[in-house]
Amino acid sequence: MRQLSAPIFDIQRFSIHDGPGIRTLVFFKGCNLHCAWCQNPESQDVEPLVAFYADRCNGSFDCLKACPQDAINRDGFRINHTKCDNCLACVEACSRSALRPIGEHMSPEHLFATLVADLPYYRSSGGGVTFSGGEPTLYPKFIDQMLDLCNDEGIHTAMETCGTYSPDRWAPILKKLDLVYFDLKIIDREQHKAATGRDNSQILANARLLVETGIPVEFRLPLVEGYTDDRENLQDTADFLKALNQNRLHLLSYHNMGETKIDIINGSQNKLGLKTYDATRFAQIREWFTERNIEICDE
Amino acid sequence: MNVELQREHLLDESEWEPSALVMKLASDHTSAVPSLGAERAIHYTEYYKRNTETSAAMTKAGALAWHLQQRTLNIHEDELIVGSHTEHRIGAICHVELAGYAMLEDLFRFEKRKVNPLHVDPAAKRKLMRSVIPYWLTRNLAMKAFPLRERMKYLASQSKAKEFTINEAGGIAHFLPDYGTIITLGTEGLRALIDTRLSDPGLSESQREQLAANLIALGALETFADRYRDLAQEQGRADVVELLTNVPRQPASSLHEAVQMIWFFQMVIQIESIDQGISLGRMDQYLYPLYLREKASGRFDERHFKDVFCAFCLKLSEVIPLFSERITPMFSGLPNGQALTIGGCDSDGNDASNELTFMLLDVLDKFKTRQPNWHARLSSKSRVDYSQRVFEVIAGGGGSPALYNDDVIIPSLASRFDAKQHLWNYATVGCVEPALSGISFSSTDAAIFNYALVLETVLLRDVLKPRSKNAKSICTMDELIGAIESELRCQVGRLKTWLDGIERANKDRHPVPFSSMTVKGCIERARDLTDGGADYNASGIQAVGLADLGNSLAAIDTLVFDSKEMTLETLALACKNNFAQEPSLKARLTAMAKFGNDDARVDNYTGQMVTLFDQVISEKVNTRGGRWMPGVYSMTCHQTMGKQMSALPSGRSKGEPLADGIAPTDGSDCLGPTAALNSVARLDHSRLANGINLNLKFDANTVKGTKGPLLLGGLTKGYFTQGGMQVQINVLDPAVLMAARMTPEKYRNLLVRVSGYSAYFVDLTPEMQDEIIARTRQGAG
């Protein structure tokens, strides 16, 4: 039997904005939405890949000599991702750190060893572990096991999701979590589909179900100019929360760092050319929700 | 017994601000021109020229008295605490018979130098030139410590300070006067103690002389204080006259008097010997009985007390060390190391924080001054409101107070000193060193030792140029560590010879009859502090370059002994050539596992170096009968020492700084503060009884808001429960971020708040970095 594993593209220790206390944030690779504004383009694809930082490259082509798959391009983006089998020989050969692997398959035990190293800080700060992504719900079996390991040690757990999971598959797993961060993006079905590539009926149904089953949940809304911040969507979001008797919302502001990351993976995502979300507009929206008795939590 | 802490009657933190009067004092302080305090040099020289035949103790006491009789005095407008170290408001004392002579090498440069310029009065300059410098040319401490050949070697070595720097050569310092007792005795109480001892017929001649010298020194302080009172009278300062009526002769009857009395002693101690690490001890504890008395009688005025304390902090900041341009890089930032300890436990081990603790924290929070060095004791038993307040103050910026873990320090001191009944009352000395309050002379900053140089010597000499044909080559990790040990013993032996020489010279030529009265044991034994008079003695020796060693050993193990990719000779040669021919080897070495990333293998090598250092250092006993104590801190010596070193197998290039204190090498910890703290805590801190220094940096945005103190507290407690001894947390201002922008490789571990999450500053685009800098500017105000 193949050992259980999941592709992880980053582990951020001392994360302090994704749940209470000092946390370790685990980023799973792979996502089933394709939001136009995705800020972690390197997380969308499930498979690990090699990123290329062109500004660090000195053209030595040590990578070319090292590559057994003839997957190094002489011009343009250094890695031919169709030929590459991710052996990472080139990464080791490059003396300029111009090549960097993104994503690594990890077993639950391996990942847990890293998480548990910060146990003293979780305890002293009331923190824990947050699973993020990409979309962590792509890996139910893996997360289920992680949750058992964490719960055995009394580690607080949280998960960030876009809500695209199968409710039946996830019902028993969600119960093991201490907190769910649930992203609402666009309430209108058509617009949601246009911006993310997927219908949102399951997402909204999952949101309702979470509230009904009494699993602690915090809703979040990323503010992206021209996509999620129009008056209708704000109103829809407020109505949706009210219908669920929810009076809290986290607002996240868009920042454009993701766009520089498109280049390092040679990604196909279109650049929106947006600036970091305007602070004044952010404040106005906060105010707007507050007036409607929805408490805004922002970091 | 738990202190019944009642904070209800105190002002709320947010309610109190330093008064307009104190703010005015602060602005006067800032506008005063830092100047050379030449009078001490001139007066001491006059005295020494006339008196050659009496004992060293009598000469020193006489010179002190002569100086304090005629030192120019000033009482500045509105001052709440009076008295200055020098004839200037902000002054550098010139201890001419000690290191002050060597510092005069800058006499014509003091004013023009870029870093820390010092004004020198022209008339004073002429006097120094004409009669002071020529006299001391052949008579200063270093000249007298060694026979000629040794002396030349010593001077050559110390002018570069590559192997080690002997700080005690500047005169003795770094101890904790027993201020708690002094404020209850006054000078007359001290005199009574000395008189009683003098009536003992069994005293030897030298003991009698020592006590006589004590009395002269005590009288010197009284005269000094009287002169201030007379001046106050002349200036019509009735408040000051009143303040100086009781103290310093009588026990302090109010907090204000106690602080003024401490200030007189602090000044005279720093005038007598050198102004380094004379520490204030647990002020919130020993002032507490007076506070209770004032409170009970209804006299306590919180605002006034806090103003007095602000004024005291300004006074502590008036003295600046006299360093020449050559010395400054080793100790930059004008350190005097007047440590002030707050919090901690009582004799039963219970938390002892009290109302004064909180009031002092308010002062620190709202009134930041260069001195004192604020240190807070914490433990697993600390009161929640106390530790919360401590972390609030830290989150506000300024890097203070630094934090000390009782749960590690007390057992660590217990393993060194047979002093069970005193351990709870430890306080800190200087920058980071724990010591027994008022009863010890731990000379905690005796020397700073370049530990990384030991490896360099093994590689460049033993490996590349074996002294004899049949010198055994190094074929295993154990043999390498064996070679490091024998070279360490050899270099430490050299340090010992010289440090012993300096200690003897201090005892023979520069006893401290005044300071000796302030530490328990000296009067009872009728022996000087420099002569083992204190109840407990030690010498603190600090290692520099610990992480560089751990990183290098891990790299050598991987490349040479494990994968056998190269020989030790090849690697040593590459280091010698500063990787000139092998840039890819340097890149490879740099990318290898480093201390500070929670990697047990590297951390354990680093830990092995801690054990070895402890073993070799702790075997030694100083001339005062105290054991050497190891510590790991570097002031700024990691830069000056690193500058003179070749490349190392860690991938560090020639001339680059070594690691700062016990911290990972700059920029080599890439997994955030929890991982770095885990690595540091994996070392056995209890072996490092003389203290460690760990600096953590955060940008102001990361720790802003109500969550900030909780995070810093959580981080510190997580580290302390794993055996961490000390940490200092710096919340950064935008200037540091600017520096990070210029040299990002040095700031790899700098976390900043982006939007909704934290990021490593260096991982951000230049534009994003600019944005963060702009934002921090607003956030940190």
Ligand code: SF4
């Ligand atoms: S080895 Fe690195 S620096 Fe050299 S060509 Fe390849 S990517 Fe560029």
Ligand code: SF4
């Ligand atoms: S990862 Fe391996 S296969 Fe892919 S480009 Fe690098 S060397 Fe070639």
